[in-house]
Amino acid sequence: MNAASKKILIADDDSSIRLVLSQAFTRLGYQVRATGNATTLLKWVSDGEGDLVVTDVVMPDENVFDVLPRIKKQRPKLPVIVMSAQNNLITAVNAAEVGAFEYVPKPFDLDDMTSAARRALARPADSEASKAQARAVRDDRLPLIGRSAPMQEVYRTIARLVGADLTVLITGESGAGKELVARALHDMGRRRDGKFVVINLAATPRERVETELFGKDDGDYGKLVEADGGTLFLDEIGDMPLDAQTRLLRVIDGSEPALNPKTGRRPNVRIIAATNRDLRALIQQGLFREDLFFRLNVAPLRIPPLxxxxxxxxxxxxxxxxxxxxxxxxxxxxxxxxxxxxxxxxxxxxxxxxxxxxxxxxxxxxxxxxxxxxxxxxxxxxxxxxxxxxxxxxxxxxxxxxxxxxxxxxxDGIPPAGLYDRVLEEVERPLIQLTLAATRGNQVRAAEILGLNRNTLRKKIHDLGVEMARGRR
Known part of the structure; x- marks a missing residue:
């Protein structure tokens, strides 16, 4: 079947979009019919017309996500390309769930649209390989990929949270996609026009955490001020030192005196935190503030492991x-x-x-x-x-x-610079912490067990920011 024998049905309430697409597909040799409503599109499909549908989501009479299941029921092999100006994760996921061949965000590149149409028309609609390739092209444009039940629950939670400005605590194993979820919450939320600022607390030396967050007097305003009007993403919050936790708590409850020098007001920031650690266990060890945990855990979101x-x-x-x-x-x-x-x-x-x-x-x-x-x-x-x-x-x-x-x-499999010192610190801190806990805070006994001079132990406790567990002195 050559291009001249194939017909594309276009549905969009914007007459200029219909005109541009009609002209582009006609130049490529396709037959074209265009309409501004879903009812006419459904009639054409029911009458057996068309080899491909290109349709907007929001139509004057119906939402195409409600129409597409009826199209698929009548003509399961008919490919449908969905386009929408509502360029967010939920739209893309909905398009995938109702069986669209591809989702194209507006404003679209005309070459991308015609390329998608060629792929849809060139391959058998019932080919599993064709479906898989179409999904891959679509998925590559999404911030999150997956149609499994655990990921559908993640999508539903994101959809409930994007309209609010709540503090979110994202939990999940390393590499599960916590930062991608945080970015999706920012990009789809009210603060999308503001900055998305990230600080990885596991990769930041403990003595620099407060400076990174709150800045210093030499004009370095810190991440908190940088994120004013946007979102501050605190990755690996479980690695935050207790002193910095106290200041962060004051930021959240409004008692922190930090000001944005550019506005003269307190920074207006949405905080999203993430961790791969058990914060409740850290609370029991005296390493994480319980009141901060409850402030962060307003809206919990768990990312499933792969x-x-x-x-x-x-x-x-x-x-x-x-x-x-x-x-x-x-x-x-x-x-x-x-x-x-x-x-x-x-x-x-x-x-x-x-x-x-x-x-x-x-x-x-x-x-x-x-x-x-x-x-x-x-x-x-x-x-x-x-x-x-x-x-x-x-x-x-x-x-x-x-x-x-x-x-x-x-x-790319390459960690940030300074890995050697970070690894040694990560081993030394729990080693000293557990030894002090075992000796009930007796530093002389702990130094003996560790094989360290007592003054050396004291210096390491100070330099590493080792916190004594509650009730153990």
Whole structure:
């Protein structure tokens, strides 16, 4: 069937959009019919007209998300491209849920639209490969990818929170996508025109946390002032020192005297925090303020680990392949056996680990098709060496596993500078903390157990910001 024998049905209440699309598709040799309402579109579809539908979401008589299931019931093989000026996560997810071939945000690039139309018309509508590729193209444009039940619950929670200005606490394992969720809340919310400012407290030296947040007198105003009118995202809030927690609590309850020098007023900031740690356990250890926890946990949002939504892995992998190709890596496809092997992996580094694996395969392998053999080799090469070990893992093996997941969680697999000192600090702090807890705060005894001079221990307690557990002095 050549282009001249294919008909595209256009539905949009904006006459200028109808004109532009009609002219573009006609120049490409397609037949075109255009209407400004959903009722006429439905009649054409019912009469068997059209090989492709291009429609806006909001029509004068009906919402296309209500119409599309009826179109799919009457003509399940008819591809539909949905376009909308409501460019947000919910619109994209709704389009996917009702079976749209592709979602195109307005204002659209005409080349993108005609390319989508060609793909829809060139491939069999009932081809599973065609459907998967269409989903990958669409998913690559979304801030969050996944159609599993756990992710649908995340989407519903985001939809409830975007219209409010509540403080949100996002929990989930490292690499699960907590920052992506925070960005979605910002981009879809009332503060979308303001800045989205991030501070990673796990990667910030403890002695610099307060300066990073609240600035200093030399003109460095800090992240709090930078985020004025927007959103301040506090990543890994469980690593925040107690002194900084106290000041943050005062910011939230309005008693912090910090001012924005540009406005003379207190910064107006929405706070979104995230952690991969159990804050309630930290509260019990005296390492996190309970009152701050309740202030942050106004709207809790849990992100599921990738192993709990393995059915999303094929869509994620295909979207990452497209993204890698767009960024200059060789174009590749992935077969069903490789996807099944990916679904069986436990993914300690979650979505970030999967994306890094896909990038690595694209860069290192010459094959155009990714098979289970390639995936198996890469997964085996990335596992910590524990073969031949019986019984509980050693401390060294546990550290290696944790660091492997940490590396996998970083963009391009490369952590920020200063990793050596951060790792030593992360090991020293809990070691000293637990030893002091075991000796009920007796520093002489703790120094003896640790094999340190007492003055050295005191200095480390001060430098590392080690907090004494409540009731232990």
């Amino acid at each position: 192993r709990d939504r393995a059915e999303d892995i094929p869509d994620l992998a295909r979207a990452f392949l497209l993204r890698a190709n767009r960024e200059g890596l060789p174009a590749k496809t992935i077969d069903a056996s490789a996807l099944e092997r990916l679904k069986r992996h436990t993914w300690p580094g979650n979505v970030r680990e999967l994306e890094n694996l896909v990038r690595r395969i694209c860069a290192l392998y010459g094959e155009d098709l990714i098979t289970a053999r390639i995936v198996e080799k890469e997964l085996a090469d990335q596992q910590p060496v524990v073969q031949g070990h019986e019984g509980p893992a050693t401390l060294s093996q546990l550290v290696e596993q944790k660091l492997s997941a940490y590396f996998a969680d970083q963009p």
